Amino acid sequence: MMVLILAVVLIPLLGATINGLFCWFTKRKAHIIAVPAIAIPAIVSLILLARVLQGERFDQVLYWWIPLGDFRVPIGFLLDELSAIMITTVTFVATWIHVYSIGYMDHETPRGYAKYFCYLNLFVFFMLTLCLANNFLLMFVGWEGVGLCSYLLIGYWYEKASAANAGMKAFVVNRIGDFGFMIGLFLIYKHLGTLLFSQAFASAEQLSVGVATLITLLLFTGATGKSAQIPLYVWLPDAMEGPTPVSSLIHAATMVTAGVYMVARTHALFNMAPLSMEVVASIGAATALMAATMALVNNDLKRILAYSTVSQLGYMFVGVGVGVYAAGIFHLFTHAFFKGLMFLTAGSVMHALHGELNLQKMGGLIKKMPITGWTFVVGALAIAGIPPLAGFWSKDEILAGAFMGGHRIIWAVGTFTAFLTAFYMFRLIFLTFFGEPREKHLYDHAHESPPVMTIPLIVLAVGSAVVGLLALAPHGGIVGFLNRTLGEAHEAAGHEGGLTYILMVISVAMGVAGVVLAYFMYMKRMPDPVAMARNFRPVYTLLYNKYYVDEIYFAFIVNPVVGGSRYALWKFVDVIIIDGAVNGVGRLCRLVGGGLRYIQTGFIPDYAWMILVGAVVIYWIGRLF
């Protein structure tokens, strides 16, 4: 089993290495290396998943990094139900996104093309490391690695200022979260004396509630950074500057879910800290609602999807926060399919419209690009929670879990968000694919994408449609499967017959209502959205400007820090202290024996003198002690 796991992890690294080191050779053929480097691990993941289904588990330290006395850093892997689902999802979605990229990136320079695939493979390597790690440190390596790849890929078109800035923003915001995560790791090592998951979780009960709360809140800080939750979500919409397949893979399907995965993985710690759970669920619900409202009025195709991602991640945190960890991971799993799909379709649209992203300039595209359009509709129905598509099952699990767990407000927020989700998704669909084309020129040039792009769309659309049915599989379905690892926080969640069905009906009704409202507003113009925007101008403006969060951050955090660093650090520390010190050192050296540089001009007697004088000085200093 070790061999298979190593194969899953290392083959993408091998692919990245080949494309990274030999990009001058692979050039346009880079995908010949890169695609198998993901596809093979995908197949191996399925084998591993099958073995885990039969009850096998794997948790082994491969070797100890720098073994030195008590301090030992383990390098090892853990394969259980949770990580098996994760790696299968990651490799499966990544494979199709790699295939899609062949078509999408065909305008790039040969070297850039190879570089792109190198980064993409490298990203998958780090993501798999993150998912398969059996200890906190290796997980952190993966965690930072995916962050690095994300940064590289967001800034892929680094000539574009907005792309470079977005990369920088993602990097900085994530650092804030990672700092919390790191302190959390230190505390875990300090209090539990180990970095291994198995040992740490086994002894988690020794922790006092206070310490457990502190640790889990710090870990969650890291999660808010990586998974784009309040207050650190601001980087994700900007991350859309990267190539669209990257948005699809990293900023929708996989990396951003790392925070959810981490919380689920450390559930033993979170179970010790009810307060932290409460915080996770509340932040999740608030983020879900806030992001959904921001998506209502946006006109940028990819940004709407980005807000939708933030919102859906909020759902996942609600799931893990109310203790139905399996439901949260289940939603992560289904979300990977439909959100990956929707980003790819968005990419397909962009590809056809020469990079145009403004909804208001589109319309009626379904006639020109039927595959793209209809697969998008499948994805949107899935996210809207219309049965029997994937999103329905997982979202319903979460909401039911919240309701049963007594989190009625969170349930209400989640259900209302479901309505908003359906609404803004179908607003997007109606504006993009249906109705009359609003920009004749763009419309005329639109064309369906080549098969290398549409086949992944179809595959993922089928996935979005059916993976939810896994919930109906025997032995409690996928949730029951995950619960073998994650345990059930409270018994009987979602199994109370009548009430479950009532909740289910409510959430479906909300989804349908959202779709219907969108249909009337954007297809029939009743009520007219423009008039609505006018009538509710303050609300509209607030939403349109994303609650001014970026501006607030700038005013209260970025500007003071930048100003502080400019005036305090640069003017004072740098110019006076550092420069002063450097100059001072220079002057000092010149004073001692004619100066260091003067000495180095090559007088051997001077060297000898320096040696002698230096030696005598050191000797006498030594004698003073």
Place this chain on the structure above:
Amino acid sequence: MSWSQLFFYVFAVLAVIMSLMVVTRRKAIHSAIFLILAFICFAATYIVMNAELLAAIQVLVYAGGVVGLIIFVIMLVKAEEDEVRQTHGQWIIAAFIALILVVEVAFVFLGNLVQRTGNLAGKMAQAGGNTEAVGLVLYTKYLFPFEVASVLLLAAMIGAIVLAKYKLER
């Protein structure tokens, strides 16, 4: 005072006088010749102390080899006729260091810091003399350093040839 002690002091005083001449002569070649004389005086004191091998080495290596090299250099830079006058104050520092050395030696001997290895003369007599004693340890106890020294000399020779012989042009 025995004869040997008398001779020791005579040669010691001579050595000091010769050394003073070395540093006071204005012509480099004169200094060099006084250096030879100084070395020979040192050798004589060694003989008085029964260290005839050391005396021989002193004459061969220092009076012969080292000063020979010095004289070669003087001739090469054509400094035979030049009169050298002290223009900088280095002699003060030199005198200071010399003073420190004298104090140090006095300190070492008066403070009885040296580990005395017993009756040297007796040991040497047992081995059949000074030269024999050195030869004996050289080929038994210090066989390895002796061999290494031969390698060292070989390396030095090759190095000298490389630096001196080949004409390399870019």
Place this chain on the structure above:
Amino acid sequence: MNVTVPMPNLSLVVPEILMVILACGLLLVDLFIPKDRKRVVGYIALAGVVVVGVVTAAFWGKMAQPATTFSGTFVLDRFALFFKEVFLFTTGITILISLKYLEIEKVSLGEYYALMLFCTLGMMIMVSGADLIVIYLGIETMALSVYVLAGFMKFDHKCTEAALKYFLLGVFISGILLYGITLIYAATGSTQLAQVAAVIKEKGLAKNPLLVLAMFMLAAGLGLEIAMAPFHFWAPDVYEGAPTPITAFISVAPKAAAFAALVRIFYHGIQLLEPQWQILLWIICAVTMTIGNVTALMQQNVKRMLAYSSVAHAGYILLGVLAANQVGVQGIAFYFFAYAFMNMGAFGLVIYLRRENIVGDDIDDFKGLAQTHPLLAVIMVVFLLSLAGIPPTAGFVGKFLLFAAAIKAGFYWLVALAALNSVVALFYYFRIAKAMYMQSPEPLPQLSPGRGLVLALVVVGVFTLFFGIYPQPLMSLAKDTAHTFMMFLS
């Protein structure tokens, strides 16, 4: 008069004997090889070094206990074996990176390789010396060969000047070293380390001023090759002027040899003076790290910068010597392999950039390398990361061990200073990275590095990363080394 000459156990000196045969044989073979094919001499030397390396490695299993021969003047233990492998590895890599360089510089002479082997031999003797006289002779054999190698390009004034400087300072320091040895002899009546230690213990000489002075002079004598302050003045000039492969060699092998000798003398000979030499090395360590790093900041020439960086690294390694515990020795041993990888690699890059009229050692020569030679830039970044001590590279693991050892021994302030210095070091290492990645390239003529150099770079690059990610094999070897070496102290 009957004299029995004890038959020494020659099997222990087989690697040294082979080395002498190889070096002398090389001189003979050289006579029959035409001028334009001197590269063959290099190949033979390389093959020989590999053979000696294998033979030396074969001793490892048998040497769980140290063995002495030649009336206790020569000792073979795992410590000596480990360092011999460091020298042989460095020599091998140096030969590889020299092959093409010598042809470009038109100084392709067979004696070059022979001298390099003599130098290696001298270092091998140094680390096996159990007697100060042997150690001294080893140093001289090494140093004389290195002086000549450093001045090998006679037509180049900078090179000749560097060699002369190195020689004069070397001779000066060698006198001090010798004086130190005589003082030890005066104070204890022996030059053999074991006996010196025994006499000090027996007669309670730990505070004997003669010995303290001698200790100081020994540190000074070895400090020149270590390039620790204030004996480092030669380093920048010599590093800059010497042929680059020799610079790479000097920056690693003689430093390792001098460190090994220092550790052996201080730990096995005058370990009872530990309170004294701890103060001495404490000061030197602090000064060395700081001077090395601060001065490196201002350098524009990469070879000079690496010279100061190597001074700084000597400071880090002194932490391990100071710690005087098993982890410290383990750290020193590990660090020297790591250091050999990364420093040889960095200098190898400079050689790679050598082209007509350009030495390739100015920071501007690295401009835009990421665009013109991305692979080369990546490898250089690996070396720089390792030199800066950032995971996952061998340099990090080595530094970690050294710091851990010093913390264990209670040198908190010094470790804090070292950590601070590591941060300073980031600046100048990343100046090179910045030049490679953030600046646009100048038009370059085609580089023709030669296969040997490429092979060497790949080898050290892979090792730097491999032992950073999976340091265990090397760490356990270093641990065995340290274990047997420290066994006799307690």
